[in-house]
Amino acid sequence: MFQQYLTQQIRTYVPVGVGALITWLLSLGIDVGAQAQVGLVTFGTALVTAGYFSAASAAQRKWPWVGRYLLGSSKAPVYVTNTGGGAGNVAEIDNPSGAAQ
Numbered sequence: 001m002f003q004q005y006l007t008q009q010i011r012t013y014v015p016v017g018v019g020a021l022i023t024w025l026l027s028l029g030i031d032v033g034a035q036a037q038v039g040l041v042t043f044g045t046a047l048v049t050a051g052y053f054s055a056a057s058a059a060q061r062k063w064p065w066v067g068r069y070l071l072g073s074s075k076a077p078v079y080v081t082n083t084g085g086g087a088g089n090v091a092e093i094d095n096p097s098g099a100a101q
Contacts, residue, residue, distance in 0.1 A: 007073050014072035019049025
């Protein structure tokens with residue numbers, strides 16, 4: 001369970017870090033005001049991160065080994081859904097006796 005969580009986190013934050021780094025490097029040559037720079041870096045990071053992740057995922061489908069280097073892990077995460085309980089189980093909340101309605 002923890003291994004899947006770790007894989008999910010790695011495959012999320014490696015592209016974010018790469019996107020932020022690329023955007024920062026690109027912004028070094030741009031001379032704008034502080035407010036405009038914050039907007040450009042924020043929007044640019046989101047755009048570059050999305051493009052990087054899409055390109056890395058496409059490359060991994062063609063060459064599975066490349067995911068280890070571009071996404072931090074060659075394993076695709078497995079998402080498990082929780083069945084039962086939680087906020088979606090309103091019948092038990094409304095009827096604390098547990099009797100069927």
